[in-house]
Amino acid sequence: MNKIVSHNIRTIREMKNLTRDFVAGELEMTYSGYGKIERGEIDITISKISRLADIFGISISDLLFFDVSYFFNNDAEEKIDDQLRIGSNSDIKTLRISRSRLMDFQDKKLKNRV
Structure with a gap:
C-alpha cells in the first residue's frame, strides 16, 4: 500500500x-x-x-485511491459542462490538462512500467 x-x-x-x-x-x-x-x-x-x-x-x-483516468475522462467532462450550463448547484471540480501534457504523462507512465 x-x-x-x-x-x-x-x-x-x-x-x-x-x-x-x-x-x-x-x-x-x-x-x-x-x-x-x-x-x-x-x-x-x-x-x-x-x-x-x-x-x-x-x-x-x-x-x-487516485485514478488518473477519472481526471481525463472526456465524456465525464462534457457531462459536467452540460450540468453547469443547466444551472446545477453541484460543486464539481475538474482538473483540465492539455492533450499534449496528457500524452507526455501517459508516455512517461508506460516507460516506468517497463
Missing part, C-alpha cells in the same frame, strides 16, 4: 505542477525527506497524508 500511495503522491504533485521543494516546504520537511516519501522509502503518517491532501486541494480518499 505504501508504494501505491507514494506513487499517487508523486503523480498528483506532477499533475498539479508543483515542485518537490515547494511540497517539502509546505510539509516543513527537507527536500530529501520528502523525496523518501515519494519513493516509498519511509512510512507516511496520517497527518502527513492529510496535509498533502490539503496542499493538493483534494480529499484524502482521492489521494489514497
Whole structure:
C-alpha cells in the first residue's frame, strides 16, 4: 500500500505542477525527506497524508485511491459542462490538462512500467 500511495503522491504533485521543494516546504520537511516519501522509502503518517491532501486541494480518499483516468475522462467532462450550463448547484471540480501534457504523462507512465 505504501508504494501505491507514494506513487499517487508523486503523480498528483506532477499533475498539479508543483515542485518537490515547494511540497517539502509546505510539509516543513527537507527536500530529501520528502523525496523518501515519494519513493516509498519511509512510512507516511496520517497527518502527513492529510496535509498533502490539503496542499493538493483534494480529499484524502482521492489521494489514497487516485485514478488518473477519472481526471481525463472526456465524456465525464462534457457531462459536467452540460450540468453547469443547466444551472446545477453541484460543486464539481475538474482538473483540465492539455492533450499534449496528457500524452507526455501517459508516455512517461508506460516507460516506468517497463
